[in-house]
Amino acid sequence: MICSSAIRRRGFLSRNFLVGLVLFILCAGFAIHRQALYLANMRPYRPYLTINLIPGTRSNQVIKAAALGYDDFLSVFLWLRSIQDFGGQFRDPFALESQANAFWSITALQPLFTEAYDFGGLVIGDEGGSLNIWGSRVRPVEEQEQGWQFVNSMEEARQRADAMNEQALALFEHGIESDPDHFRHAYNAVYTSVSGLHDPRRAVPYAEVATLRPDCPDWVAGTIPYLQGRSGEHRIAMALWFARLREAISARSDLQIGINMRKIAEDGVNAWNCQTLTAALSLWSGMHGRALPDSLDQLVTDGFLTFDPEDVLASIELWRAAHSTTDPPPDLQTLVVEGFFPADPENPPEPLAFFDYIRFLDDVRRLQETTSQFETIREADLNLEMYLTVQGRIPDCPLNAWYIHSGDAQMLERMQRIGPFSYMVDHRDSRVWDTNRLFEDTARDLVSLRRRLSNYHGSHDQWPETLDELFPEGESAPVERGTGLPFIYDPADGTVHCRTFPALNGEINETMMGPPRPVDEGG
Amino acid sequence: MDNVIVTQHLSKIYVQDFLTFESGRPRLNLRRETKRREALRDLNLEVRRGEIFGLIGPNGAGKTTAIKILMGIHFPTRGSAKILGRPLGDKWAKAQIGYLPENPYFYDYLTGGEFLDYYGRLYGMGRSQRRAKIPELLERVGLTASVSIPLRGYSKGMLQRIGIAQALLNDPEIVVLDEPQSGLDPIGRKEIRDIILSLREQGKTVFFSSHILQDAEMICDRVGILHLGDLVKIGRLEELLTAQVSEFEIVASGMRAEAIAEVERTSKRTLRRADDVLFIIERRGDADAALAKISACGGTLLSFTPRKETLEDIFLKQVGRGTREVAGASRGEVA
Amino acid sequence: MDKVFAIAQNTFKEAIRNRVMYVILVFAILFILTGVVVKDLTIAAHGLVIRAIGLWAINVFGLILALLLGIGLVYTELDKKTIYTIVSKPIDRWQFLLGKYLGLLLTLYLIVVVMSAVFLVEIHLLNRQIQDPHFGLAMLMSLKAIFLGCVELAVVVAFALLFSSFSSPVLSGFMTLMVIVAGRLNEDIERFAQKIIAGFEGGGEVAKQGFLAGMAFLRDPATGATIFDQIKFLFAKGTALVFPNFELFNARTLALHFDTVDVNILKMITVSTSDALIYAVPYTASVLLLAMFLFGRRNFR
Structure with a gap:
């Protein structure tokens, strides 16, 4: 009795209290409901829990948790410190490992810090990966915080350089993972793979990722066949170029037609020729000691190159005439089976890639005929293509490419100027x-x-x-x-x-x- | 409706907090029942319209607790009260009350004018109403000159006066004053007294608490005496104070020793200072005899004062069993 | 409602006439202006660095002031017994609390406006050197971040008021700080909760060994989780749900690293703002209702 009267006096059953209670339940319930929804749809990436941390440290997670929502400010703070460490008044060029760590922390705190990936990759990859005294030629003195010394050998320097490039690549991979809206991290990874690690094969998947990003410009896709070709996948490269060429023709884009034809000629045909011939010549010289064949024809007659390009072209013309069509045969096997090309159908000649190229070459000739009314491509147009500048950095660019670049001859004439190839035994570079x-x-x-x-x-x-x-x-x-x-x-x-x-x-x-x-x- | 404040079985038990601090150290108070303190027990009183009601008692008697419950600052543990026929916490009733707490402290960053304006808004007064009322009140409490001084520059008496001004802002039916005169000098006390009396002239009901009995005696119509949470006496002051003379004070000098001894037998108390003697005698016959004796023995009568019963006497009679201090200390301080 | 505004106005006056506030405001402005110097330390992303410092300072100093002013909000009135005269006036206690809340919020917003004005003028002047091509967007996104920071302040002040309505300033300051910490770790706590559950979906066998092996009767046979694990999960999950999600009010990342490729200004402004408001308004209301409930039943000393 006393209890109930006390309750009434304290207002548990009063109108105000009940209204307040209902309001509270509604408001709190709705807020918690929203929070539950939010937690259920939590952003898929705040990736510091899943990033590949530098071995031996878990500091990034700790920093992230301790930042208490001020991740941005802390990342900017570390960014300023890193820049001052690297190039400012506290410069210590030999502490690039710690720089790598710093950029990992910055990008773990703020995965969208684009500049940090760019600059971090530049510092770690380009600087750390270079073989000079600002890069991998020196290392910190062990068990000492300060001081540096030269590495023992060039081999060690290269290993250190590669390791730094790998770290740069890892940083870019973090960027690729964290920032799904931008292509630049993936493209930076392409650059580091090609020019830092000299490994175009590794760059291909990065380039493919880059093309999937919404802000990726068209020309990035053009690097993929180039990278494929550079990594020896000429067949894939040629297929991609031809696909692009066909697209360009149907879109009637002079620039793209010219670019892709040039690519086919320079980076496709020439490089592929070089590779195929190098393989055949290596085989030949391996069997004949250090002697060279008198000519490429000798390779053919000795069976190392069991074809003659002109023969194949002639065969194709014959096949076309026989089938009353202007289309090329679907593949070389058809020519062999139908007896237009002298080879054993059960045991087709190697490398088949070369024959397929011939088919493509025929395509080029035909496409050239249909598009010859377009204006000639000017050299300046090509400068728009950023990856051509990357090509300039590649030391073993086929010499033939220079022929293609010079003069104003028609594309086909230039291709015809591609001379015979030789494998020079005496030459200090063993290639064609x-x-x-x-x-x-x-x-x-x-x-x-x-x-x-x-x-x-x-x-x-x-x-x-x-x-x-x-x-x-x-x-x-x-x-x-x-x-x-x-x-x-x-x-x-x-x-x-x-x-x-x-x-x-x-x-x-x-x-x-x-x-x-x-x-x-x-x- | 004659009774503006009616309380029925109003009781308050303070329970100590779960976490207490004793001499600076935190201590968990797990056995809460042992720390119950009964500050007010079954208070039943009525205050009638237009009277000045004084609630008196020693420190810790429960006066302030009773007022806080009436003002809605504390909630009663048991019992109920009605103000102007409305239950506790009723907003209409609150609008008819002016209240001045004990040792008031106001927002010291506000000036006197801002302070009254703020409180006027809390009463729901309109702008024009406030503009008319505030200067009038400041005039009445004599603070017109200090209107734009921040309250931190006010003296204790000025604060008390501005406190009364805020209690009168809404032209209240009932004015509740908690120890309005404590800590003031005699002039301040007189001013407050005058204000209270003028309120009665305006027909307001004044309910105030005090432990200064003379003040209460001077102005109260009715009083209630609180002691250790119990209302021990309530009634009209005239009823409480019997008209009869309770004792006589006789001061004489030049008396011989045997005469003093003779008078001392009938005297309640005798005090000697040098040649002077003070007798306190209760019965009239004894007093007459003493006067005769003084003149008979050649002494000089210096003064003869018949003393009536005072509120203090009643108070002490009721509180009786000990001094105030002892009573206060026995149960600890009541806020 | 005029009574609520009267109390709000008085609270505002109290804060405005408090010197400590000006000291902190001066520090905040100095901090914002350090961007002028600090921008020379970076080699790219100048605008980003200045904005990061400015937005951080506005947020942090706003919170510091919210804590400093908020925790003493009700306590001062109780301590100085000014509450006696307020409560005896014909107003409800919830009106008093609401007035206090609005007054403090008004004060804080005024301070944020002052800091933002300094910040915006600063970035505008510095942009003459930096020539950020996306400056307009950056400014807009900064304003959005500041706005959501104000929403965050509304929640924090509600908590400060809640705690200050029943405990001492030090204690309520500590508790408000804990709410901020827990609120900012909200997502991590949720991940922790998920980890507890995930641990038993994949690794039930491990859990069946060791100390807990003897308590098989407490274990859920389906997942292998013991009752302790379930309590742990419920506790973590409950914490994540009940504490305010401050990550929703953090638009500073957007103000620093916004997308300049595919710009949809309307979407960028509204995307998280509506979510934050839909969450913050009922959340703040429920905290205030709780504070009103506790405050309304309180005896004042």
Whole structure:
């Protein structure tokens, strides 16, 4: 009785209390309901719980939890510190490992910090991955906080450089994971893979990821066939280029037609030719000691290249005539089975890739005919394509590409100028060379050498002991400087010649040296 | 309806907090029952319209508790009360009350004018109403000159006066004053007294508490005496104070020793200072005899004062069994 | 309602005439202005750095002031017994509390407006050097972040009021701080709760060994979770649900790292704002109702 009256007095049953209670239940219930919804649809990425942390540390998680919602401010704070550590007044260039850690913390705190990925990748990958004293040539002194020392060997430097590039790649992967709206992290990873790690094969998936991002420009897709070709997947590269070429034709885009045809010619056909021929020549020279075949034809006659490109083209024409069509045959196997191409159908010739290329080549010719009314592509147009500048960085770009670049000849004519290929046993680089080009370069070098020799004989009245005496101190010998082929010198009579090109043993005339070329093109 | 405040069995038991601090150390008070303190027990009183009612008692008697319950600051543990026929906490009833707490402290960052304006808004007064009323009140409590001084610059007496001003803002039916005169100098006390008396002239009911009995005696119509939470006496002051003389004070000098001894036999108390003697004699016959004796023995009568019963006497009679201090200490302080 | 506004106005006056507030405001403004110097320390993302510092300062100093002013809000009135004269006036206790709440919120919003004005003028002037191509968008998103920060303040002040309505300033300050911490870790607590459950879906066998093996009768045979684990889960889940989700009011990330590729301004403004408001309004209301309930039944000393 007392209890109930007390309750009434305290207002548990009063109107105000009941209204308040109902309001409270409604408000609190609704708020908790919203919160439950929110938690159920929690943002899929606040990825610090899943990121691959640098081994041995869990500091990023701790920092993230301790930031209590001020992740942004803390990430900016660490960002400023990192920049000052790297390039500011507290510069310590040898602490790039700690820089890597710092950028991991920054991007763990704020996964959308785009600048941190860019700059972090630049610092860790480009700086740390370079083989100079600001990069991997020095390392911190062990068990000491300060100080640095040179690494023991170039091999160690390379390992350190690779490790830093791997860390940069890991950072970009974090960016790819955290920021699904931008292509740049993936494209940065492509760049680091190609120019830092020299591993185009590894760059392909990054490029593919980049093309899936909503802000990805069209030209990124163009890098994929290039990367495929660079990593030896010429068949895939060519297929992709041709697909793009067909798209360009149906869209009547002059620029894209030109670009893709150029790509097919330079990076597709030439590179593929080089690869195929290199393989055949390696096989041939492996079986014949160090001797070279007299010509590529010999490879064919000896069965290392069991085809003749012109034969295939001729076969295709025959097949077309027989089927009254302008379409190319579906594949080489059809030609073989139907007897248009002399090969064993059960045992088709290797590498098949080469034959498929021929089919594509035929496509090119036909496409060229249908699109010849379009304007010629200008060099300036190509500069819009960012990845062409990446190509410039690649050291072993096929020489043939230079032919394609120079002059205003029609695409097909340029492709026809692609000369015979040679595998030069004496050459310091074991790969296939454009024979015409190499011949012309050697002729120039020989003319230059002979001029120096006659000058020397004029002033000393005798021939030098070695060719090195012709060159002042510090100037490298012609074998180092020139085409890469060794010269044979006879001190008795002062004659010099090149074993690879017997044609140059005699008088060298203007036509042998080929058309004049800019100096920087020289091999 | 004659009774403006009626309380029935109003009781308040304080229970100590779950977490208490004893000499600076926190202590969990798990056995809460042992810390119950009964501050007010079965208070039944009525205050009639237009009278001045004084609630008197020693410190800790429960005066302030009773007022706080009436004002809605505390909730009663038991019992109920009605103000102007409405239950406790009724907003209409509250609008008819002006209240001045004990030792009032107001927002010291406000000036006197702002303070009254704020409280006027709390009473729901309109802007024009406030503009008319506030200067009038300031005039009445004599603070017109201090209207724009922040309250932190006010003296204790000024604070008490502005407190009364805020209690009169709404032209209340009932004015409740908790120890309005404590801590004031004699002039301040007189001013407050005058204000209370003028309120009665206006027909307001004044309900106030005090432990200063002389003040209460001077102005009250009725009083209630609280002691240790119990209402021990309530009634009209005239009823409580009998008209009869309760004792006589006789001061004489130059008396011989045997005469003093003779008078001392009938005297309740005798005090000697040098040549002077003070007798306190209860019965009239004894007093006459003493006067005769003084003149007979050649002494000089310095003064003769018949003393009536005072509120203090009644109070002490009721509280009786001990001094105030002892009574207060026996149950601890009641806020 | 005029009574509520009268109390709000008085609370506002009390705060405005408090010198401590000005000291903190000056510090906040100085902190915001450090962006002028700090921007020279970075080599890219200048605008980002300045905005990060400014928005951080506005948020943190807003919260500090909310705590400092909020925890003493009711206590001062009780301590100085001014509440006696207020309660005896013809107003309800909830009106008093609501007035106090609105007054403090008004004060805080005024301070935020002052800080924001300094901040916006700063970034506007600095943008003459930086030449951010997306400056307009950055400014808009900063305003949005500040606005959501104000919503956050509304929740924090409600909690400060709730605690201050029944405990001492130190204690209520501590409790409000804990609410902020728990609210900011809301998502982590939810993940923890999910981890408890996930641990028994995949790793039930492990849990059946060791100390808990003897308590098989307490175990849910379906998942292998013991009753203790279920209590743990319910506790974590309940914490995540009941505490305010401050992550909803954090638009600072958006103000720093917004998408400049596919700009849809209307969407960028509304995307989380509506969610935050739909959540904050009933949440704050329920906290205030709780505070009113506790306060309405309180004896004042």
